[in-house]
Amino acid sequence: MANGNNETPCCIGDRLEYGSMGRELKVGGVDMYLATPKTPTKKGVVVYIDVYGWKLPNTRYIVDMIANNGYVAILPDVFEGAEPWSADRDWSGFLEWVKTKDPNKIHPVVDAAVGYLQQECGVEQLGCVGFCWGGRAVHACLVDRTDFKCGVAFYAYGEPMFPVILENLRQGFKMLRD
Template identity: 30%
Template sequence: MDDLRQDAESLLTKTSLSDGVDRRDFLKVALGTGFAAAALPVVAQNVIKTDTAGLVAGTITLTVDGVQVPVYRAQPEGKTNLPVILVVSEIFGVHEHIADVARRFAKLGYLALAPDLFVRQGDPQKAASIAELQRDIISKTPDAQVMADLDATVAWAKANGGNGDKIGITGFCWGGRITWMYAAHNPSIKAGVAWYGRLMGDSTPVTPRHPVDIAGSLTVPVLGLYGLKDTGITQDSIAAMKAALAKGPNKAVFVVYPNSGHAFHADYRASYVEADAKDGWTRLQAWFKQNGVI
């Protein structure tokens, strides 16, 4: 629920476009229709658009436990033995911004894969409201299912030109929490970068544990990128996570940006903070290089 609340607070700020682009038309192209297209504020001049020149990019489909799971794939054309990055979306699913992030990784030489981890529960972009999105999709997406889908994505990567010894993961908000959790689930991951992912929460059948619960046994190095002004992910929760990590073997690092709140990397939203997003992206690249992903 905290993931959803933070995205809602970020999204419901009114924003106008300064370049004459109609906000709703832009979103129909970028994100589809439904709740996301109706409510997301967009600052069009900030939106990063990464082309596909020199890339193979598009959607592939995996079969996981009899279910067809779409995965957005981007990679350099004609190359194999590529380092692999799993890109885990916000609560709004694999829309154009997440696909663009995958293309950015591909331009850096990675095989980037962004699976639709909500496919069994529904399409977040078609939810009519935040309440519906939470009730019908987010609250019904079990961690165990997500871990299995990511496992299948890793298996596909290994069989299709990816280097199984060089796999990293990154994710945003909901996906930031999943980054911590998958790093604990799959210790063969070389490194993770969690962008403002929730660290604590109630134990439920869907989310029985949270990052603070697995911190003591975590061996995969994770870089956590957070905003000081994030009202949902408090500094107390970050302190609790650091204390839990200190009891185990992990060498996680936190960077807290004093001028940012939640979703500061999301260039299509009013929450975007360009300087911190760029700094985080630079730190991400250095972290993956330092920890043997590339």
């Protein structure tokens, strides 16, 4: 995808002006955004952010849409307070920045999110969804974890790794892209 005149893997598109229906909370020292459906459910979804961070209104809108469709949805700050990427930054530094954000090292944050969903929300069935960088997090979780039944990645950054990743998946997986 392109951002301005620079070829980059991430494009923020239009930033939504959105107020959110969920709430922020802190779980195990990690900031998270939680949205719940109107009727009780035992199904939950962990949503993984793209490089723009957990406070981006666009991502919270997706979390709220998932909740409006009957799932408890949680968006953990997998960057653990570190500065997310900003579309205003010089894109020539993006690849160096993203190297410091390894989706294979987010499992402690995911443990906190999953624990909250199970213990506080009564969730018994889990799925995950991710966008761009978050798509890579979906892959990492489906390869390394057994608590997710399925995952969906939208335009997952790092597509050359797919043959290796798909070979190791134990759960259902769907890749969506434009």
